[in-house]
Amino acid sequence: MDNGVAPVAAVDAARHGPDAVALDDVRLAYGAFPALERITMRVRKGEFVALVGPTGCGKSSVLNLVAGLLEPTSGRVATGGQEVSGVNRDCAYMFQADALLPWRSALDNVRLGPQLRGVGRAEATRQARDWLARVGLKGWEDRYGHQLSGGQRKRVAMAQALINRLPILLMDEPFGALDAQTRVLMEQELLELWQELGATVLFVTHDLEEAIALADRVILFTAGPGATLKGDYVVDLERPRQVAEARFMDGFTELYERVWSDLREEVMTTYAHSRAA
Numbered sequence: 001m002d003n004g005v006a007p008v009a010a011v012d013a014a015r016h017g018p019d020a021v022a023l024d025d026v027r028l029a030y031g032a033f034p035a036l037e038r039i040t041m042r043v044r045k046g047e048f049v050a051l052v053g054p055t056g057c058g059k060s061s062v063l064n065l066v067a068g069l070l071e072p073t074s075g076r077v078a079t080g081g082q083e084v085s086g087v088n089r090d091c092a093y094m095f096q097a098d099a100l101l102p103w104r105s106a107l108d109n110v111r112l113g114p115q116l117r118g119v120g121r122a123e124a125t126r127q128a129r130d131w132l133a134r135v136g137l138k139g140w141e142d143r144y145g146h147q148l149s150g151g152q153r154k155r156v157a158m159a160q161a162l163i164n165r166l167p168i169l170l171m172d173e174p175f176g177a178l179d180a181q182t183r184v185l186m187e188q189e190l191l192e193l194w195q196e197l198g199a200t201v202l203f204v205t206h207d208l209e210e211a212i213a214l215a216d217r218v219i220l221f222t223a224g225p226g227a228t229l230k231g232d233y234v235v236d237l238e239r240p241r242q243v244a245e246a247r248f249m250d251g252f253t254e255l256y257e258r259v260w261s262d263l264r265e266e267v268m269t270t271y272a273h274s275r276a277a
Helices: 007-016 059-067 106-116 121-134 150-162 180-197 208-214 243-248 252-276
Strands: 021-030 033-043 048-052 074-079 091-094 168-172 200-204 217-221 229-234
Touching (some): 021 059, 033 059, 033 229, 048 208, 059 074, 059 091, 059 168, 059 200, 091 150, 106 121, 121 150, 150 168, 150 180, 180 208, 208 217, 208 252, 229 252, 243 252
Parallel strands (some): 048 200, 048 217, 091 168, 168 200
Antiparallel strands (some): 021 033, 021 074, 217 229
16 A cells, blocks of 8 residues: 655645545555546545535445545555554444444444443443434434334434544435435534534535535545546535525525536436446
């Protein structure tokens, strides 16, 4: 693995401290298939960054590289200035499909993380009850997954991800399967909890409106195979934000049109590839 860092990046790190997440000239291949090519990106501490792009462009692979679940074919992945080697214990991961254990109650699922990190059962229980209350599930602690709605299961999953107060939160289309109303509620709760915790967030979504409503920056990937970065757009919308009203804020429409213009080209490229295949 290449351990080199570009001189400009090194100077910036020395002046401002290490980035929360840094990818330097990263390439990822699955055998002979090139998934990602020459990916270089920086995410500052406490920043909320949305990753968008057409299907199959490697957005989820970037999350897996940061989490240490994948190793780059070449290049360097680092968090907090330390190269990622093995499972990254500074990351919490929230997947599109929740990972609730069906034989454990909501309370048992949420307190499992602290217990695995050495927190005593009584303190882990207190923390789990507190986080379930924060996500609106006070009184539902003893329910099992099959007794919860889709939105409630997502609330448990969010409590699972946040209870350990890890510095980096990786989210892979976590709200994609929810109905529109529940999705907006969950997005708003996420923003409020993120602002409280100050975590760094990498958020994968196919929904450009969601990306802009939530994020500080939107990073756009080109079509695969061999996806690269096409654009990095600052979301200059005032915080705190109300997700349901973000589309009416000054600058939202202009930014949406600019990103969509670039994204549409990559979506059409992906569509053309799929038809040819």
